[in-house]
Amino acid sequence: MKYTRLGKFKVSVVGIGAWQAGQRSWGRSSREELIKTYRYGFNNGINLIDTAEIYGWGRSERIVGEAVKGYSDIVVATKIAGCFFHPVWIRKRVKGSLQRLGLKSIPLYQVHWPPSIYSRLCPGFRVLEELVEEGLIESIGVSNFNRKEFIRANNCLENEKIVSNQVEYSLVQRAPERVLLPVLEEYGAKMIAWGPLAKGALAGKKKIDNIARLTDPKFHRARKDEGLLGAIKTVAEEVGVSMATVAIAWIISKGIIPIVGARRKKHIDSLIEAAELNLKQHQLKLLYEASRKYLSGGITRVTLRIMPDILYCGILWLIRGA
Numbered sequence: 001m002k003y004t005r006l007g008k009f010k011v012s013v014v015g016i017g018a019w020q021a022g023q024r025s026w027g028r029s030s031r032e033e034l035i036k037t038y039r040y041g042f043n044n045g046i047n048l049i050d051t052a053e054i055y056g057w058g059r060s061e062r063i064v065g066e067a068v069k070g071y072s073d074i075v076v077a078t079k080i081a082g083c084f085f086h087p088v089w090i091r092k093r094v095k096g097s098l099q100r101l102g103l104k105s106i107p108l109y110q111v112h113w114p115p116s117i118y119s120r121l122c123p124g125f126r127v128l129e130e131l132v133e134e135g136l137i138e139s140i141g142v143s144n145f146n147r148k149e150f151i152r153a154n155n156c157l158e159n160e161k162i163v164s165n166q167v168e169y170s171l172v173q174r175a176p177e178r179v180l181l182p183v184l185e186e187y188g189a190k191m192i193a194w195g196p197l198a199k200g201a202l203a204g205k206k207k208i209d210n211i212a213r214l215t216d217p218k219f220h221r222a223r224k225d226e227g228l229l230g231a232i233k234t235v236a237e238e239v240g241v242s243m244a245t246v247a248i249a250w251i252i253s254k255g256i257i258p259i260v261g262a263r264r265k266k267h268i269d270s271l272i273e274a275a276e277l278n279l280k281q282h283q284l285k286l287l288y289e290a291s292r293k294y295l296s297g298g299i300t301r302v303t304l305r306i307m308p309d310i311l312y313c314g315i316l317w318l319i320r321g322a
């Protein structure tokens, strides 16, 4: 396994995404199989795993907590929903995550999306800074923050730095490398890529068999792009690996950390393979040409910021959709 820096941590160049363990949007996965899958990854050197309080309303965090039991070096990254990012609620949310994860301290605590325009950013980030001092969290990250929001959030902090911004990034969503990556590099923060396989479409999956796929525009974009899928397939055949491995290795080649929604052992095999794969210049060029049209646009917004936080969390709570 190859490693890189994520704030004070040494992490594998690829991580595991555990939204799939929330199961509501993704369909059933047994607890036992998920734990076995994650541990297979840990035993092969992957030491970064991403979850969130809203994934299955705690199911994902509980499963991740069970999986990391007995391991001392796993960097668990979880997230507070943007609509709970208010000084009154943050401590309670952190304690809930700590309890579900069975940890004394959360290695990377991320703000899942920028809170609505009714919440001021800085008071929340100051609470996060206090929590670092108290040892309840070890580092601070954000997710789905655009360039301006990332800079504003960083400016709120006095003693800490934001170590990462997790955004949607893949061969069908390349805008972040243009509009966000330069500023993250300037601030010494890492980009973490969610949706690295466009929900599996870049691995060749076309069937709309769950809510996550049905509702993701990038899945639909990718599954119809025969030119791009053809380019990935050509490289995969040339190297003798799967399409998933190629799509993941391409992200790693940019110095960005993909977190892949892996729920089976064979998914983990692709992650391990991708970490070791160095794509050749002509292969990178082929992938570049086939995906350059996706360089335009901005970062994906996961919420409407105009909606008050409380209304958001109320709706989330009602549909319990994650």
Ligand SMILES: NC(=O)c1ccc[n+]([C@@H]2O[C@H](COP(=O)([O-])OP(=O)(O)OC[C@H]3O[C@@H](n4cnc5c(N)ncnc54)[C@H](OP(=O)(O)O)[C@@H]3O)[C@@H](O)[C@H]2O)c1
Binding pocket: 016, 017, 018, 019, 020, 050, 051, 112, 143, 144, 166, 167, 193, 194, 195, 196, 197, 198, 199, 200, 201, 203, 205, 242, 244, 245, 259, 260, 261, 262, 263, 266, 267, 268, 270, 271, 302
């Ligand atoms: N911050 C945010 O707002 C945000 C948003 C979304 C996701 N995330 C994070 O990012 C992680 C991954 O992103 P994502 O959930 O959008 O999905 P993704 O990683 O793009 O796609 C995951 C799906 O692709 C398929 N897959 C994975 N590895 C494969 C392989 N080697 N070969 C063939 N198919 C493979 C699996 O489908 P099957 O399971 O059907 O086999 C899997 O469920 C999540 O788990 C979560 O931690 C964060």
